Amino acid sequence: MSNRDNKTDVILIGAGIMSATLGTILKELAPDWEITMFEKLAKAGEESSNEWNNAGTGHAALCELNYTVEKADGTIDISKAITINEQFQVSLQFWSHLVHNKLINNPQDFITPLPHMSLVQGEQNVNFLKKRFEALSANPLFQGMEFSDDPKQLKDWIPLIMNDRSSDEPIAATKIDSGTDVNFGALTRMLFNHLEEQQVQLNYKHSVEDIKRTNDGRWELKIRNLEKGTVERHTAKFVFVGGGGGSLHLLQKSGIPEGKHIGGFPVSGLFMVCNNPEIVKRHHAKVYGKAKVGAPPMSVPHLDTRFIDNKKSLLFGPFAGFSPKFLKTGSMFDLITSVKPHNLLTMLSAGAKNMPLTKYLIQQVLLSKEKRMDELREFIPDAKSEDWDLVVAGQRVQVIKDTEAGKGTLQFGTEVVSAADGSIAALLGASPGASTAVHVMLQVLSKCFPEQMKEWEPKIKEMIPSYGLTLLENPELLQEVHTTTAEALRLTEKEQVNS
Numbered sequence: 001m002s003n004r005d006n007k008t009d010v011i012l013i014g015a016g017i018m019s020a021t022l023g024t025i026l027k028e029l030a031p032d033w034e035i036t037m038f039e040k041l042a043k044a045g046e047e048s049s050n051e052w053n054n055a056g057t058g059h060a061a062l063c064e065l066n067y068t069v070e071k072a073d074g075t076i077d078i079s080k081a082i083t084i085n086e087q088f089q090v091s092l093q094f095w096s097h098l099v100h101n102k103l104i105n106n107p108q109d110f111i112t113p114l115p116h117m118s119l120v121q122g123e124q125n126v127n128f129l130k131k132r133f134e135a136l137s138a139n140p141l142f143q144g145m146e147f148s149d150d151p152k153q154l155k156d157w158i159p160l161i162m163n164d165r166s167s168d169e170p171i172a173a174t175k176i177d178s179g180t181d182v183n184f185g186a187l188t189r190m191l192f193n194h195l196e197e198q199q200v201q202l203n204y205k206h207s208v209e210d211i212k213r214t215n216d217g218r219w220e221l222k223i224r225n226l227e228k229g230t231v232e233r234h235t236a237k238f239v240f241v242g243g244g245g246g247s248l249h250l251l252q253k254s255g256i257p258e259g260k261h262i263g264g265f266p267v268s269g270l271f272m273v274c275n276n277p278e279i280v281k282r283h284h285a286k287v288y289g290k291a292k293v294g295a296p297p298m299s300v301p302h303l304d305t306r307f308i309d310n311k312k313s314l315l316f317g318p319f320a321g322f323s324p325k326f327l328k329t330g331s332m333f334d335l336i337t338s339v340k341p342h343n344l345l346t347m348l349s350a351g352a353k354n355m356p357l358t359k360y361l362i363q364q365v366l367l368s369k370e371k372r373m374d375e376l377r378e379f380i381p382d383a384k385s386e387d388w389d390l391v392v393a394g395q396r397v398q399v400i401k402d403t404e405a406g407k408g409t410l411q412f413g414t415e416v417v418s419a420a421d422g423s424i425a426a427l428l429g430a431s432p433g434a435s436t437a438v439h440v441m442l443q444v445l446s447k448c449f450p451e452q453m454k455e456w457e458p459k460i461k462e463m464i465p466s467y468g469l470t471l472l473e474n475p476e477l478l479q480e481v482h483t484t485t486a487e488a489l490r491l492t493e494k495e496q497v498n499s
């Protein structure tokens, strides 16, 4: 590939976990390719990937009740949970490869073992949880999951939540010790440090303003150097649009037909954080509840122990909300400027269909701190307002597209949109998010570099032994992956909880 000034092989837009992951994988597979990254902020991992802008859950479907739905016949569909768990195992294997090969130093700087729990109240919910437990615990991917509806056992697992609980409603929880808290911000920064050492050119305070196809089939990016106020033009054979919430606008600018008829709906998030050490030390888990009726799946309430900068804190939320911005640092015009003639009908249909959701989000924005404390008190009955502060989390832009379910359908997953010739790919959507970054970036590679995949396969298998296989169908490999990743990422070292 070429090597001239302002001409590069690969351009990564955005310094979030997705670009970091793609750049790192590409450097392993094609070390000679020149890679250049442009990020409009001053540092890597400052938007959704930042540790305070997301919940840091290593999503493996161990505790998220929305990944297991009850079917009309009363049985539990665990297919989505299996898919997400398999995808998280891919991330664990890749991160273990990075540790083994000293591409990142200390795994404890970004990943910490932490029990994942689901907690429900009320007879109907307890019955659902029990059925869910029976379906999952029989599956080797979820080995080690426990269930209890005994308040004494629950007090031992979650003392802070069970203390002062007066209600005599049935209550039950599942617990699995192989969960994790992941500091995706720290991981993003580690990966970009590694990429810098690999001569990847990292350009911060550079905002990509336009993307055009050139006559020779390359992509030309118009980039504003925000420090100097100058405009630069850079070309590449392949562009990855990893702009998080900013990706939809950039995809639209590229003009590729695959980017048409797609819209975005921003959902903002707020957490409450507790730094009082006396309270923090009484909780040691991520405890996910059930979403309220009418709430979108990403606003399932959870009470999490977090490990950030070697400090333990508690996070509760997220409270969803509405803001027209597509990035936390975005513009109030993001939503309106994303409406184009080609997606107008899609957006209008979505608007008409999702009035209850919009109403719910606006109500959420208007909640007072005391109202939010009331929601927290459903988890911690004796929570005191003075121990909890509000933090504004990242923006999630949900994809809106026309599907078999109808025009303007709101999607809650992630979508890789790429040109037919594989020269440009964008990542839209935010769930299950950073946890599945490695799986999603492998999808980008297979869509955009089908010819190279055969040659790259041995190296990918070295990095991710389960590549091309499902762990569920390969029990020995599953055991090996569980053991080796837990060892490499030091996930077997437990911390003591004080009640």
Ligand SMILES: Cc1cc2nc3c(=O)[nH]c(=O)nc-3n(C[C@H](O)[C@H](O)[C@H](O)COP(=O)(O)OP(=O)(O)OC[C@H]3O[C@@H](n4cnc5c(N)ncnc54)[C@H](O)[C@@H]3O)c2cc1C
Pocket (backbone or CB within 6 Å): 013, 014, 015, 016, 017, 018, 019, 038, 039, 040, 041, 045, 046, 047, 048, 049, 050, 053, 054, 055, 056, 057, 058, 059, 184, 206, 207, 208, 209, 242, 243, 244, 245, 246, 247, 250, 268, 269, 270, 318, 327, 393, 394, 395, 396, 427, 429, 430, 431, 432, 433, 434, 435, 436
């Ligand atoms: C409230 C909340 C909770 C979440 N919880 C979890 C969780 O528990 N677990 C999980 O796995 N995932 C979670 N996620 C999702 C996860 O955070 C995201 O999926 C992930 O961080 C997205 O990474 P990214 O690299 O695509 O985007 P980002 O991290 O947002 O990075 C995009 C970057 O592109 C830059 N950019 C944008 N436009 C331009 C431009 N024109 N020019 C130059 N640069 C540009 C931005 O400044 C930004 O730095 C959560 C998200 C939110 C908002």
